Structures are given as C-alpha cells and as structure tokens.
Amino acid sequence: MMKMxxxxxxxxxxxxxxVKMHESGxxxxxxxxxxxxxxSCVYHWVRGIRRPDVGNPAGFIEFLRSxxxxxxLEIKAKFxxxxxxxxxxxxxxxxxxxxxxxRKFLEYSTWYYLEGQEKLLESRVDRxxxxxxxxxxxxxxxxx
Numbered sequence: 643m644m645k646m647x648x649x650x651x652x653x654x655x656x657x658x659x660x661v662k663m664h665e666s667g668x669x670x671x672x673x674x675x676x677x678x679x680x681x682s683c684v685y686h687w688v689r690g691i692r693r694p695d696v697g698n699p700a701g702f703i704e705f706l707r708s709x710x711x712x713x714x715l716e717i718k719a720k721f722x723x724x725x726x727x728x729x730x731x732x733x734x735x736x737x738x739x740x741x742x743x744x745r746k747f748l749e750y751s752t753w754y755y756l757e758g759q760e761k762l763l764e765s766r767v768d769r770x771x772x773x774x775x776x777x778x779x780x781x782x783x784x785x786x
Contacts, residue, residue, distance in 0.1 A: 657687060657694050664688040699736055702727045706738065711755035711763035728754060
C-alpha cells in the first residue's frame, strides 16, 4: 500500500516537538514513529540540515488574521513566494482573497485579505490612494 504525503503544514507543526524529544535523548526512529513523520525528515531536523518552511498556508492565514489586509510589499518579506501560497489557499478553500489594483501601483497593486476583511481592505486602499493623490499634488506644485 502506498503512503500518502501529509503536507508541509503537518510536518512543520511537529518541528519543535521533534527537536525537544531528541534533546531529551529519544532516537530518530522513535521520534519519527511517535509523531508520524518520516525518518529522513526527523533526521534532517535534529541534525540541523533543514528546517520546515515558514511559507505555509497556515502561517499565511495567521499573518493576515493578525495584520489584516496587506499589500504584497509587506507580505513578501515573510512569504517570498506569496503568490504560490495564495494559490494553495485558494485551491483548499481557506478563505484567502486577493485584490489587484493595477500595475502602476507596483508592490501596492496586489493585496491579500481574508473573507470578512473587505471593509478594512477598502479603508486601507483608500488611504494609499489618498497618499498617491497628495504626492501627485505636491509634485505638481513643485514643478510650477
């Protein structure tokens, strides 16, 4: 029978437990069995060869929940592949939405938000638009 891969969220949720168990003297094989992880995954973690990715859907959703609607500029530092994470969230029906304003706004052109944050998104985008208009006005005054 073929084993089904569990996904990054499952694995990354057990990282701290695996490291603590290893520090208390548990063998890699025992940790893997107890946590339901692969031997190679636990081995790489406890040897410091790799760590789980932070760019997972659960982390992305938590970021949006705590920070509210955010432009790609603010998200890309923590989630460099934010577009991929968004697509995963969309396929899984996790309630993450995306609004696009147009290319001329550069890294403020794409905003990510959760269902129910539409009003907050609207107010944040309005604030950015106000700043753009003020900047245009100031530049025109400087040129005259």
